[in-house]
Amino acid sequence: MADPILELIGVRKSYNQGTPVETEVLHGIDLAMAPGEFCALIGPSGSGKSTLLNIIGLLDRPTGGKLLIGERDTAALDDAGLTALRGETIGFVFQNHHLITAFTALENVMMPILVGRGFPNGEMAQRADRLLEQVGLAAWRNAKVNNLSGGQQQRVAIARALARQPAIVLADEPTGNLDTKAAESVFELMREINRREGTSFLIVTHNLSLADRCDRTIEVVDGKILSDRKAAA
Amino acid sequence: MNRLLPFEWIAATRFLREGAVQTLLIITGVGVGVGVVVFMSALLTGLQASFLQRMFSSQAQIVLRPPDEVARPLRRESDGFVVLATVLKPEQRLRSIDQWQKVRDLTKDIGGIITVSPMASGAGFAVRGEASKSISLMGIEPAQFFKIVDIPGKIVAGTVRLNAGDIVIGTELAQDLGVAVNDKLRVTTATGASQTLTITGIFDLGNRGSNERNTYVALRTAQTMLDLTGGVTSIDVTVKDVYAAEEIAQEITAATGVEADSWIKTNADFFSFIGSQNMSNAAIRIFVSLSVAFGIASVLVVSVVQRSREIGILRAMGASRGQILRVFLLQGAVVGFLGSLFGSALGWGILAVWRSYAKHADGTALFDVTMEPRLLAMAAVLATLTGLAAAILPAMRAARLEPVVAIRG
Ligand SMILES: Nc1ncnc2c1ncn2[C@@H]1O[C@H](COP(=O)(O)OP(=O)(O)O)[C@@H](O)[C@H]1O
Numbered sequence: 271m272a273d274p275i276l277e278l279i280g281v282r283k284s285y286n287q288g289t290p291v292e293t294e295v296l297h298g299i300d301l302a303m304a305p306g307e308f309c310a311l312i313g314p315s316g317s318g319k320s321t322l323l324n325i326i327g328l329l330d331r332p333t334g335g336k337l338l339i340g341e342r343d344t345a346a347l348d349d350a351g352l353t354a355l356r357g358e359t360i361g362f363v364f365q366n367h368h369l370i371t372a373f374t375a376l377e378n379v380m381m382p383i384l385v386g387r388g389f390p391n392g393e394m395a396q397r398a399d400r401l402l403e404q405v406g407l408a409a410w411r412n413a414k415v416n417n418l419s420g421g422q423q424q425r426v427a428i429a430r431a432l433a434r435q436p437a438i439v440l441a442d443e444p445t446g447n448l449d450t451k452a453a454e455s456v457f458e459l460m461r462e463i464n465r466r467e468g469t470s471f472l473i474v475t476h477n478l479s480l481a482d483r484c485d486r487t488i489e490v491v492d493g494k495i496l497s498d499r500k501a502a503a
Numbered sequence: 504m505n506r507l508l509p510f511e512w513i514a515a516t517r518f519l520r521e522g523a524v525q526t527l528l529i530i531t532g533v534g535v536g537v538g539v540v541v542f543m544s545a546l547l548t549g550l551q552a553s554f555l556q557r558m559f560s561s562q563a564q565i566v567l568r569p570p571d572e573v574a575r576p577l578r579r580e581s582d583g584f585v586v587l588a589t590v591l592k593p594e595q596r597l598r599s600i601d602q603w604q605k606v607r608d609l610t611k612d613i614g615g616i617i618t619v620s621p622m623a624s625g626a627g628f629a630v631r632g633e634a635s636k637s638i639s640l641m642g643i644e645p646a647q648f649f650k651i652v653d654i655p656g657k658i659v660a661g662t663v664r665l666n667a668g669d670i671v672i673g674t675e676l677a678q679d680l681g682v683a684v685n686d687k688l689r690v691t692t693a694t695g696a697s698q699t700l701t702i703t704g705i706f707d708l709g710n711r712g713s714n715e716r717n718t719y720v721a722l723r724t725a726q727t728m729l730d731l732t733g734g735v736t737s738i739d740v741t742v743k744d745v746y747a748a749e750e751i752a753q754e755i756t757a758a759t760g761v762e763a764d765s766w767i768k769t770n771a772d773f774f775s776f777i778g779s780q781n782m783s784n785a786a787i788r789i790f791v792s793l794s795v796a797f798g799i800a801s802v803l804v805v806s807v808v809q810r811s812r813e814i815g816i817l818r819a820m821g822a823s824r825g826q827i828l829r830v831f832l833l834q835g836a837v838v839g840f841l842g843s844l845f846g847s848a849l850g851w852g853i854l855a856v857w858r859s860y861a862k863h864a865d866g867t868a869l870f871d872v873t874m875e876p877r878l879l880a881m882a883a884v885l886a887t888l889t890g891l892a893a894a895i896l897p898a899m900r901a902a903r904l905e906p907v908v909a910i911r912g
Pocket residue numbers: 285286295313314315316317318319320321322
């Protein structure tokens with residue numbers, strides 16, 4: 271296996287640490303992902319999938335264990351360091367679209383590059399246009415995101431996640447709020463981008479038939495990895 | 504997106520535009536506050552300027568005078584025993600300023616001075632037939648004096664020619680004595696000197712007392728009639744910055760040794776009135792700024808709560824805490840600035856309404872009030888800074904939001 275793009279070693283997470291209601295929700299997770307892997311993360315509700323995704327995405331810190339991103343120990347990074355690393359290496363797709371309604375579809379896609387660079391430029395707009403084209407929304411570039419359907423919004427979110435060419439896209443139930451047809455096409459889009467661009471994906475899903483079509487399926491139950499299977503090639 | 508504008512500016516203005524109703528309401532609130540302050544400041548400035556203008560259209564800001572003669576108690580020569588302790592003030596005969604030409608030249612060299620005008624004045628009587636009126640005879644150098652008191656502009660009959668035998672008098676005196684331009688007038692002074700003068704002009708200073716008493720003659724004429732032999736009784740000085748008059752007066756005294764009284768000292772009451780006016784205006788400004796600041800802050804606090812999810816997304820996409828902080832600081836500043844524009848327009852409107860009411864019976868303005876660009880610029884800067892300051896706490900709250908909490912919420 272090539273060098274992993276990320277590695278978790280005995281990662282633990284407790285909420286409300288140091289208080290009487292302290293609860294550990296992740297009990298020592300060991301996990302590594304290779305470049306270009308297309309993984310499903312499954313498990314019952316409340317098992318800790320979102321918590322795990324937030325930790326991998328550097329939105330939250332583990333309370334125990336180690337998280338390496340490209341061999342780099344993230345424990346050593348301060349908030350600004352985490353923010354910079356997050357912007358460069360990780361793309362997010364959330365369940366509830368999470369687009370910014372004050373901006374157009376195109377501007378939403380540009381946003382990660384804009385916050386990274388500080389000032390807008392033509393190159394960003396071109397890249398955002400190409401990405402919108404890839405997700406089949408070129409005609410909607412100037413649309414207000416509120417006027418898009420749920421499936422369309424999720425496509426914009428995927429284009430946005432890819433804006434800075436991240437090593438990995440983390441998607442938390444990206445199809446959870448979509449009808450079967452829209453869910454299918456959003457899933458296919460991610461799969462296609464993974465094949466063409468080699469971007470890794472880690473997708474939380476409750477849809478087992480979609481999970482079956484991933485390279486690898488990781489099952490979390492009660493804060494532990496219960497199974498980790500690779501699909502037969 | 505304009506490439507010259509940073510992410511923070513783009514996000515701030517978009518957020519404000521998206522919450523248009525909230526934004527317009529708070530801009531209106533800021534505007535009303537700024538409008539009141541701008542109107543009040545303009546009114547106060549205009550009022551004070553018109554007071555000063557009226558005051559200095561008939562008097563100089565600094566007057567140089569010879570010292571009073573001091574009355575000393577009488578002492579016995581042998582042992583210094585006080586024989587006569589209560590003394591009457593000696594009768595003040597006209598005293599002149601020693602070497603006044605030199606004093607005038609020294610005064611001219613001091614910075615910030617516009618005009619230096621010597622005067623020889625004393626009491627007298629104007630007689631015409633049976634009628635006789637007491638007057639104040641003022642000998643002047645027209646070229647200097649008219650820069651201080653615009654007699655030529657106040658002439659209602661004749662001209663202001665002031666040759667050796669000429670006199671210019673006020674409308675009341677002319678009426679009381681029944682004289683007109685080119686008539687002769689006999690003037691007698693306390694020293695007993697008497698001369699017949701030709702009335703060349705009649706003025707109206709807009710003040711009964713002055714029109715009754717003030718008469719102007721050439722400096723030489725007055726010197727002769729008042730027995731001053733080339734001396735002057737006072738020197739009037741006008742300065743560029745009327746509020747610096749007291750310091751300049753002290754400089755003059757230091758340079759010439761002659762006592763110099765500024766209007767600030769002689770009108771101490773008026774001056775403290777201006778001071779208290781300015782202070783109450785400042786207090787109003789502070790309270791308006793405070794209420795503007797609280798208004799902006801409360802709107803922004805709500806906006807931070809409403810946008811916490813978007814803040815979380817921006818943070819997830821790599822926006823730093825500093826960037827989030829600035830997005831909200833800018834919103835405060837922009838609201839303050841736009842509010843000040845609206846407020847300036849509003850203040851201007853209030854002023855226009857005020858102008859149409861505050862009039863003399865004859866329709867002329869009570870006094871001139873102008874809205875100086877400097878006042879509007881200052882209002883804009885102050886309102887912008889107030890908005891910025893008001894945004895500090897909400898912006899810090901926004902910047903402190905943990906992305907994971909913000910997104911879940
Ligand atoms: N901020 C939090 N504070 C306290 N408990 C939390 C918090 N977030 C999640 N949890 C708890 O942690 C557990 C795992 O939650 P989550 O990671 O959201 O699970 P999943 O995404 O698999 O449904 C749940 O029991 C949930 O109640």
